[in-house]
Amino acid sequence: MFDSILLQLTAVLAVVLIAQQLYHRYLARKWACGDILKVDQDYFGIWQARKLFADRNDGVDLQEQRNRFNRYHTETFRETLIGRELYYTSNLENIKAIVNFQFNDFSIGYRYPAFKPLLGDGIFATEGHKWKVAKEVLRPQFVREQIRDLDHLEVHIKNMAAIINNTHGQVFDIQDLFLRLTLDASTDFLFGESVSSLTKSEYEMGKYTFESAFNKVQKYIFARSILQSLYWTYNPKDFRECLNVIHTFTDTFVQKALSLTPEELDAKSKKNYTFLYELVKITRHRKTVHDHLLNIMLAGRNTTSALISSLMLELARNPECYEKLKKDVFENFGDGSDLSCVTVESMKKCNYLRYCINEALRMYPSVPQNFRCAKTATTLPRGGGPDGQDKIFLKKGQAVFMSFYTLQRSELYYGKDANEFNPDRWATIKNPGAFMPFLSGPRICLGQQFAIAEASYTILRIAQMFPNIKSFETEYPPRISANATMKLRDGVMVSLS
Numbered sequence: 001m002f003d004s005i006l007l008q009l010t011a012v013l014a015v016v017l018i019a020q021q022l023y024h025r026y027l028a029r030k031w032a033c034g035d036i037l038k039v040d041q042d043y044f045g046i047w048q049a050r051k052l053f054a055d056r057n058d059g060v061d062l063q064e065q066r067n068r069f070n071r072y073h074t075e076t077f078r079e080t081l082i083g084r085e086l087y088y089t090s091n092l093e094n095i096k097a098i099v100n101f102q103f104n105d106f107s108i109g110y111r112y113p114a115f116k117p118l119l120g121d122g123i124f125a126t127e128g129h130k131w132k133v134a135k136e137v138l139r140p141q142f143v144r145e146q147i148r149d150l151d152h153l154e155v156h157i158k159n160m161a162a163i164i165n166n167t168h169g170q171v172f173d174i175q176d177l178f179l180r181l182t183l184d185a186s187t188d189f190l191f192g193e194s195v196s197s198l199t200k201s202e203y204e205m206g207k208y209t210f211e212s213a214f215n216k217v218q219k220y221i222f223a224r225s226i227l228q229s230l231y232w233t234y235n236p237k238d239f240r241e242c243l244n245v246i247h248t249f250t251d252t253f254v255q256k257a258l259s260l261t262p263e264e265l266d267a268k269s270k271k272n273y274t275f276l277y278e279l280v281k282i283t284r285h286r287k288t289v290h291d292h293l294l295n296i297m298l299a300g301r302n303t304t305s306a307l308i309s310s311l312m313l314e315l316a317r318n319p320e321c322y323e324k325l326k327k328d329v330f331e332n333f334g335d336g337s338d339l340s341c342v343t344v345e346s347m348k349k350c351n352y353l354r355y356c357i358n359e360a361l362r363m364y365p366s367v368p369q370n371f372r373c374a375k376t377a378t379t380l381p382r383g384g385g386p387d388g389q390d391k392i393f394l395k396k397g398q399a400v401f402m403s404f405y406t407l408q409r410s411e412l413y414y415g416k417d418a419n420e421f422n423p424d425r426w427a428t429i430k431n432p433g434a435f436m437p438f439l440s441g442p443r444i445c446l447g448q449q450f451a452i453a454e455a456s457y458t459i460l461r462i463a464q465m466f467p468n469i470k471s472f473e474t475e476y477p478p479r480i481s482a483n484a485t486m487k488l489r490d491g492v493m494v495s496l497s
C-alpha cells in the first residue's frame with residue numbers, strides 16, 4: 001500500500017518536472033534564446049563545490065573565477081553546484097539588465113533571511129515595500145552637507161598617524177589600521193561616540209569587542225547566504241554570541257538617544273552631525289533605528305577600508321604613482337599645515353587622487369561579486385548560442401552571480417593592461433560603462449560620495465604626512481577574502497616614514 005502511494009507520488013512528480021522542462025523549453029524558443037555554455041561538469045557538482053571552497057580558503061576564488069571566464073572565452077556560463085544550477089555572468093549588458101533595466105525581474109534571493117539576525121529589516125537586507133520605506137528614511141541623510149564632516153575624520157586620522165609614527169619606518173599591516181580607522185570613524189558618525197579602537201588596547205576593549213564581533217559576524221552571514229535555502233542550518237553558538245555583543249552595544253546608544261527630549265536632540269544636532277540623533281528625529285521606533293544603524297555600519301565600514309587598503313597596496317608597489325600622487329596633493333593642498341583648503345569639493349579637483357581612487361575601485365571592487373535570483377521566468381540579453389550573442393532563458397528562481405571583479409578587469413573595456421594598476425588611464429576615460437563599484441540602478445550605493453570623500457581624505461593625508469612608502473608584499477596578485485565585501489587576506493604590509 002505504502003509502496004504504491006510512493007510510486008504514484010513519484011510518477012506525479014516526474015510528470016510535473018517534465019511538463020515544467022517542456023514549458024521552459026517552449027518559452028526559451030518563443031523568446032529566441034540560445035543555449036548557455038555549461039562548464040566543469042561533474043556528478044552533482046560535488047567536486048566543483050569542494051574546489052570552490054578550497055579556492056575561497058586560499059583567497060584565490062575571484063582570480064579563479066576570472067580565469068574560468070577567460071579559459072572558456074565566455075562572459076556567461078552555467079555550472080551545477082551541489083545539485084543546483086547556477087549562472088555566472090561578467091557581461092556588461094546582462095549585469096545592467098539585472099541591476100537596472102530588468103530590476104523588477106530579480107530579487108536578492110536568500111539575503112534577507114540569511115542576514116536578518118544582524119540587519120533585521122534594514123535597507124541592505126530587504127526588498128519590496130520594506131526596502132522602499134528604509135530608503136525613504138535614509139536617502140535624505142546622504143544628501144546633507146554635514147554628513148561629510150572632514151574635521152571629525154581628522155581626529156581619527158591623527159590617532160592612526162601616531163601609530164604609524166611609532167613604527168619608526170618598520171613594516172606593519174596598514175589594512176589593520178584602516179579597519180580600525182573606518183570603525184572609529186563610523187561609530188563616531190553613526191552613534192555619536194567612537195569605539196576608539198585606534199587608541200585603546202584590546203585588553204581595555206574586552207574579550208569580544210564590537211570590532212571582533214562585527215568582523216566575525218560578516219563571515220557567518222555571508223556563509224549563510226551561500227547556503228541559500230539551507231541558510232538556517234548554519235547558526236553556531238559563536239555567531240549567536242557575536243550577535244549578542246553587537247546588539248547589546250547598539251541598543252545602549254539607541255536607548256540613550258531615545259531618552260533625549262526634542263530640545264536636547266536639536267542642541268546636539270547644532271553641535272555636529274550624528275546619524276543616530278537625526279534618525280531619532282524621524283522615527284522613535286527602537287528596532288527601526290537599531291536596524292538602520294547596523295545596516296549603514298555594514299554597508300559603509302569594510303567597503304571603505306577595502307578601497308583604501310587596496311589603493312595603498314598598489315601605491316606601495318608602484319612608487320612612481322605615489323610620487324605623482326604626492327605632487328598632485330602638495331600642489332593642491334600643501335604639506336598639511338593648513339587643512340582649511342581641503343574640502344569635499346576641492347578634493348574632487350585633485351585629478352590624480354581621483355584617478356587613483358577610481359583605479360583601486362576598478363581593480364578591487366569592495367563588493368567584488370553580487371548575486372540575484374529571477375523572480376519570474378525571464379531572459380538576459382547575452383550568453384546564448386555558440387558565440388554567446390543570443391539571449392538566455394532564466395526560469396523562475398534561477399540564481400545568477402555577477403562578477404564585477406571580472407567585468408572591471410576585462411581587456412575588452414580596459415585594453416591589454418586591464419590587469420595592471422594604471423591610474424593615468426582615467427585621464428581619457430570619460431564615461432566608463434564597465435565600471436560599477438557602487439552598483440547601478442535602484443539599489444545603487446547611497447553612500448558613494450561619502451565613501452569617496454572619506455577615502456580621498458585618508459589617502460591625501462597619508463601622502464602629506466609620510467613621503468616615503470615601501471611595499472613588503474611577497475605575493476602578487478594579492479590573495480583576497482571575498483565575503484559580502486572584500487578584504488586582502490594577508491593584509492597590506494608596508495613601511496611609511
Ligand code: HEM
Nearest residue numbers: 299300303304307366367437438439443444445446447451
Ligand atoms: C568604497 C566604498 C563603498 C562601496 C564600493 C560600496 C558599494 C555598494 C554596493 C555595490 C551596493 C549595492 C549592494 C546590493 O544591494 O547588492 C551598496 C549599497 C549601499 N551602500 Fe555602499 N559602498 C561603499 C560605501 C558606503 C558607505 C560609506 C555608505 C554609508 C555611509 C554606504 C551605504 C550604502 C547603502 C545604504 C546601500 C544600500 C542601498 C540600497 O539598497 O538602496 N556605502 N554599496
